Structure formats: C-alpha cells, structure tokens
Amino acid sequence: MSTLLINKRFITGIAFIAIVAVMCLAPASALAETVGVILPHGAYDYERIQQVLKASLESESLTSNIKFLLQRPYPDPIAYSNAARKLIAADVDIIVVYGASPTFAVLREKPNIPVLYAGVYEPVAAEIKGKKVVGVCTKLNMSSLVRYLRGSTTIKNMGVVYYSLESDSKQQLAELQEIGSKYGFNVSPIDLKYRANLTELLDKSNADAFIITSSIMAVDYLPTILNVATANKIPTASMITREDSAALITLTADPVDQGKRLAQMVTQLSNGKSVGQIDEYCARKVELVYNVKEATRMGLKISVDLVTEATKLINK
Amino acid sequence: MMKKIFHISLCAILLVATILAVPRISHAEDEFLIGLIPEENIFKAIEKHRPLEAYLSTELGVKVKFTILSRYGDIVDRFTSRDMDGAFFGIYTSMLAADKLNVEPVVRSVNLDGSTTARGVLFVRKDSEIRTLKDMKGRRASFVDKATAAGYIFVMAYLKNHGVRDTENFFSEYSFTGSHDSTVYAVLDGRADVGAAKSRVLDRLITKDPMIGEELYIIADSPFLPDNTLMIRKDLDPALKQKLKDALLKLDRTPEGLKILETLGIKRFIDASDEDFSAVRSLTNEAGITPGE
Numbered sequence: 001m002s003t004l005l006i007n008k009r010f011i012t013g014i015a016f017i018a019i020v021a022v023m024c025l026a027p028a029s030a031l032a033e034t035v036g037v038i039l040p041h042g043a044y045d046y047e048r049i050q051q052v053l054k055a056s057l058e059s060e061s062l063t064s065n066i067k068f069l070l071q072r073p074y075p076d077p078i079a080y081s082n083a084a085r086k087l088i089a090a091d092v093d094i095i096v097v098y099g100a101s102p103t104f105a106v107l108r109e110k111p112n113i114p115v116l117y118a119g120v121y122e123p124v125a126a127e128i129k130g131k132k133v134v135g136v137c138t139k140l141n142m143s144s145l146v147r148y149l150r151g152s153t154t155i156k157n158m159g160v161v162y163y164s165l166e167s168d169s170k171q172q173l174a175e176l177q178e179i180g181s182k183y184g185f186n187v188s189p190i191d192l193k194y195r196a197n198l199t200e201l202l203d204k205s206n207a208d209a210f211i212i213t214s215s216i217m218a219v220d221y222l223p224t225i226l227n228v229a230t231a232n233k234i235p236t237a238s239m240i241t242r243e244d245s246a247a248l249i250t251l252t253a254d255p256v257d258q259g260k261r262l263a264q265m266v267t268q269l270s271n272g273k274s275v276g277q278i279d280e281y282c283a284r285k286v287e288l289v290y291n292v293k294e295a296t297r298m299g300l301k302i303s304v305d306l307v308t309e310a311t312k313l314i315n316k
Numbered sequence: 317m318m319k320k321i322f323h324i325s326l327c328a329i330l331l332v333a334t335i336l337a338v339p340r341i342s343h344a345e346d347e348f349l350i351g352l353i354p355e356e357n358i359f360k361a362i363e364k365h366r367p368l369e370a371y372l373s374t375e376l377g378v379k380v381k382f383t384i385l386s387r388y389g390d391i392v393d394r395f396t397s398r399d400m401d402g403a404f405f406g407i408y409t410s411m412l413a414a415d416k417l418n419v420e421p422v423v424r425s426v427n428l429d430g431s432t433t434a435r436g437v438l439f440v441r442k443d444s445e446i447r448t449l450k451d452m453k454g455r456r457a458s459f460v461d462k463a464t465a466a467g468y469i470f471v472m473a474y475l476k477n478h479g480v481r482d483t484e485n486f487f488s489e490y491s492f493t494g495s496h497d498s499t500v501y502a503v504l505d506g507r508a509d510v511g512a513a514k515s516r517v518l519d520r521l522i523t524k525d526p527m528i529g530e531e532l533y534i535i536a537d538s539p540f541l542p543d544n545t546l547m548i549r550k551d552l553d554p555a556l557k558q559k560l561k562d563a564l565l566k567l568d569r570t571p572e573g574l575k576i577l578e579t580l581g582i583k584r585f586i587d588a589s590d591e592d593f594s595a596v597r598s599l600t601n602e603a604g605i606t607p608g609e
Contacts, residue, residue, distance in 0.1 A: 139506075140506065141441070141504065141505060141506050141531075143504070143527055143531055144501075144504055144505045144506070146527070147504070147525060147527060147528070150525070179527075182527075182530070183526070183527055251505075284456065284506070284507075285507070286505055286506060286507055288505065304357055304359045304360055305357065305497070305501070307359070308357050308359075308495075308498060309498065309501050309505070
C-alpha cells in the first residue's frame with residue numbers, strides 16, 4: 001500500500017515537473033500589446049515606414065495580437081505633447097514615434113513606457129536619450145545631396161528650406177552651411193516659421209538651387225516650393241517625399257529597411273526584452289530618386305551620374 | 317579515275333589550307349569591333365571614345381566601332397560570342413584574355429600625370445569610425461566586380477595578407493556595382509561602408525568635385541598595376557595590326573590626336589607586352605583566386 005502511495009506521489013511529482021518544464025520551454029506566446037503610435041499628420045515618409053511596420057508585424061505569428069492606437073498630431077510641439085499624454089493615459093505598452101521633435105515631446109512627458117523612434121536624423125543632436133528610448137536613425141549624407149545638385153547646376157547661392165522648431169531640420173541647415181563655407185557657396189536659410197510669406201521668401205532668396213530639409217512642416221509646403229522652383233527654373237533637392245509631387249532629386253532613407261527594423265524592435269520588446277538590450281539601428285539603405293521629367297521640363301542637362309546612381313527614375 | 321580523285325582531293329586540301337592561312341581581318345570586312353570594359357558609367361565611356369572611333373576609322377580605312385562589354389565577369393566569353401577584334405581590358409581581364417583567348421597586348425595608356433600604372437584603393441567615409449581591418453569586419457562592402465584587380469582582387473589579397481582566412485564572410489554584405497565610379501558613390505551616399513576602386517577613377521572624380529576627396533579616407537592601397545591594355549586577336553592581318561598600333565602610338569604627336577587623348581583623359585599610349593601581367597598574377601595568387609573562376 002505504502003509503495004503504491006510513494007509511486008503515486010512520485011508520478012504526480014514528475015507530472016508536475018513536466019508541466020512546469022513544458023511551460024518554461026514553450027516559446028513565449030503572443031503577448032497582447034497595445035502599441036501607441038505618434039505619426040505626424042501628412043508625413044508621407046513616416047506613413048510608409050508605419051505601413052511596413054504593420055505588415056512586418058502581421059507576418060510574425062508571435063505578435064499577431066498587437067493592437068495599434070494611432071495619433072496624428074499636426075506638426076506642432078503642443079500637439080505632439082498632447083498626443084503623447086493621450087497615449088500615456090491610455091496605458092499603451094510601447095510608444096512608436098516618428099520624427100525628432102515628436103520623439104523629444106514624448107520624452108519630455110517622462111513616460112515609464114518603452115519608446116521606439118524612427119525617422120530621426122541625428123538622435124544625439126536632437127537630445128534623444130534615456131533608458132527607455134531606442135530606435136531607428138536616418139542620418140543621410142547632406143554632401144551627397146549637394147554633390148548631385150551641383151551635377152545639375154552651378155551653385156553660388158543655395159536656398160535651404162527648414163523649420164526652426166524642428167531639431168533635425170535645423171541640424172541639416174547647420175551641416176549645409178558648413179559645406180557651403182567649405183566649398184564656396186552661400187546658404188540662404190528659408191524658415192517655415194514664416195510660411196505665410198513662403199512664396200515671397202523663396203523669391204527673395206535669389207537662390208540658384210533649393211534644398212528642402214527633412215522637416216515635417218515642409219511636407220505640406222512641398223508643392224508651393226516646387227511651383228516657385230519650376231517657374232524660375234531652379235533645381236531642387238529634397239529629403240522629404242509626397243505622393244503627388246517630387247523634387248528634381250530626392251534622397252531619403254529606405255522606408256522598408258526602417259519599417260522592418262522597427263518591427264523587429266517591437267517584437268523584441270513584446271517578447272520581454274528591455275530597451276537597454278536593443279541596439280539603435282541607423283538606416284543603411286537610401287532611396288535616391290531622380291525626376292528626369294522635371295529636368296527635361298526645366299531644360300536642364302540630364303545628369304548621367306544621377307541616371308546611373310538613382311534607385312528610381314521619374315520619367316512620366 | 318584514281319588520279320582524278322587524287323587531284324580533286326589535293327585541290328580541296330589546298331583550298332581549305334588557303335582559307336585557313338589567310339589572316340582574318342574581322343567578323344565583317346567593313347567593321348572593326350573593339351570592346352570597352354565598363355570601368356565607368358557606360359554613357360560617359362561611349363561618349364569619350366567617339367572621337368577615337370572616328371580617328372581610327374580614317375587611319376585604318378575600315379569602320380571602327382566601340383562597344384561596351386556588359387560586365388567584367390563575362391568579358392572573355394563576350395569577346396568570343398560577339399566576335400570582337402580587340403578590346404580595352406582592365407589589367408586582370410587582360411591577363412585572363414591573354415591566357416584564354418587568342419589575343420595579344422598592343423598598347424596601354426599613360427595617365428595625365430605621366431604614370432603608366434594605377435592602384436586599387438580601399439576607402440571609407442571620413443566621418444565613419446572605420447580605420448582598421450578590425451573596424452571593417454561585419455561592415456557592408458561595395459566592389460566593382462569580382463574580375464577587377466583594383467576593385468576587388470587586391471582587397472581579397474589584403475585580407476589574406478592580414479590573416480583573414482574566410483574572406484567570403486568577412487564583410488556582412490558584398491555588393492558589386494559594375495563600375496569604379498558607382499562604387500565611390502555607393503560609399504559617399506552611405507549605401508556601403510567600405511569600397512574599393514581604381515585610384516585613377518577616384519582621382520578623376522576628385523578633380524571634378526574636390527568635395528569627394530574631403531569625404532573619403534583611404535585605408536589601404538594595392539601595388540601599382542599597369543593600366544588598361546588594348547588586346548587584339550592574334551589572327552588579324554599583321555599589316556592591320558601594325559597600322560592600329562602606329563595610329564594609337566602617334567596620337568600625341570598631332571593637335572588632333574592630343575584632343576582625342578584629352579577627351580579620353582589620358583596623356584598617350586605606349587607599347588604593351590605580356591610582361592605587364594606579372595604583378596597582377598602574383599596579386600591574384602596572394603588573394604587565393606584561381607584566374608577565370
């Protein structure tokens with residue numbers, strides 16, 4: 001009888017250990033996560049990253065339970081802060097935020113939630129740091145943009161469209177000013193803070209080329225800038241895109257590369273990793289678009305280098 | 317009857333022998349086809365060679381036509397399949413052609429600075445943190461083509477000489493752009509972390525745009541190697557071969573010729589010989605590469 005009892009206890013014990021072992025060894029099941037997203041209104045490049053992020057997560061069976069809570073603030077610091085507060089109040093598990101200024105606004109709220117950024121040009125310069133934040137940076141070489149532009153025209157005075165309330169945009173202006181002083185061309189800053197008079201500012205700049213920095217605010221004004229440029233036959237290079245209009249040259253970080261990396265980070269967090277265990281990723285693939293149609297329309301010499309190096313040509 | 321058969325056979329043999337003995341002029345009597353390696357942007361290359369095409373057509377009395385060989389890797393095969401009469405090969409492909417095709421070296425170019433050689437350079441962006449072999453490990457590399465000494469083979473030799481055994485997996489990505497200038501732009505734009513290209517092409521890009529020189533940092537360079545060489549079929553008419561060689565060698569003696577050389581971006585042509593390939597042979601050996609594979 002006692003032997004039978006011992007055997008029963010032994011078998012029960014083994015079964016319990018086995019169940020615990022199976023539970024421990026089984027892959028982390030899909031944790032239901034709510035991902036709060038701050039995607040500035042009208043930022044087409046960020047929309048594309050977000051689409052890839054969603055598609056990548058949907059294809060990962062482990063994270064099929066992830067729900068998105070999307071905020072689309074207008075490009076304004078107060079609107080960014082409000083969006084961040086809403087997501088914190090909604091107790092989301094992760095915040096994904098696009099652009100340097102929105103990320104900075106989120107961090108100012110000191111959330112105790114992991115924050116993943118994307119589309120940030122230079123996180124250190126934008127003072128994006130902390131134990132709860134990591135993401136994908138998009139440092140592009142401003143000199144490449146200048147070089148390709150100089151392949152289309154001689155530049156003596158370059159008009160740079162930027163927004164003084166966006167750190168990335170300001171940083172890019174500073175880099176262009178440094179390049180200009182080194183290579184003998186003047187830089188005329190055109191601040192979108194005074195966008196009410198944008199057409200006048202563009203005309204007054206007397207620029208022989210325009211560079212549009214990666215400002216979220218500039219996305220709305222891209223058609224206006226391009227209209228002025230085309231009317232005056234001024235070549236343009238842009239670090240932002242829109243579905244309906246394109247500069248002569250556009251240089252951006254590949255949204256697919258960024259979206260996929262962001263999805264990996266979301267997956268890692270949702271599987272229990274901490275922000276500190278995730279490395280920042282700097283987008284490595286770039287998209288270089290050459291608008292041959294616009295070059296022809298403006299009567300510019302078609303740049304052979306650009307035709308060869310571009311990842312996409314606009315012909316129609 | 318036997319006598320008749322003997323005579324017919326003899327005539328046939330003589331006829332075949334005569335046909336075989338006649339030196340070939342070209343695939344088509346009225347065209348002399350010369351291939352160009354895709355060293356740089358193909359549009360630029362064709363444009364640059366147009367004046368030379370016209371000059372040689374007049375000098376040789378046959379229509380000379382330049383054509384771009386699609387890529388370095390299949391240059392030897394393309395030379396045969398397109399029935400070319402000659403081609404300006406890179407130093408590695410010249411060596412391959414000398415080994416595998418019935419061709420001989422005619423002339424090679426002298427650079428604008430008077431040098432007759434070029435080096436391969438391994439470079440990174442100056443604002444990157446890459447400065448040593450250790451820093452390069454796991455980075456994305458951009459090369460020209462596997463069949464280029466300056467744009468690939470010298471880097472493999474460099475890695476082997478620095479104790480890297482698995483050269484195939486040293487970098488995280490191996491991309492091949494097909495031309496030297498594209499490789500330079502790939503690194504400049506941040507599409508690759510490390511690049512290798514011919515020093516002459518890089519120097520030309522820097523002359524055109526000094527910003528490029530300011531942005532790149534050279535980590536290593538190859539020994540000096542003879543530059544591009546014109547190889548032609550051995551079975552061409554000897555008189556035509558000589559005419560071609562003379563026409564190219566005398567280019568720097570006339571104002572018209574100097575203009576053509578200026579467009580080509582070279583100073584003049586000089587005699588080439590099989591001995592020119594010895595340096596690239598030892599480099600290939602150091603890289604552990606079997607020529608043509």
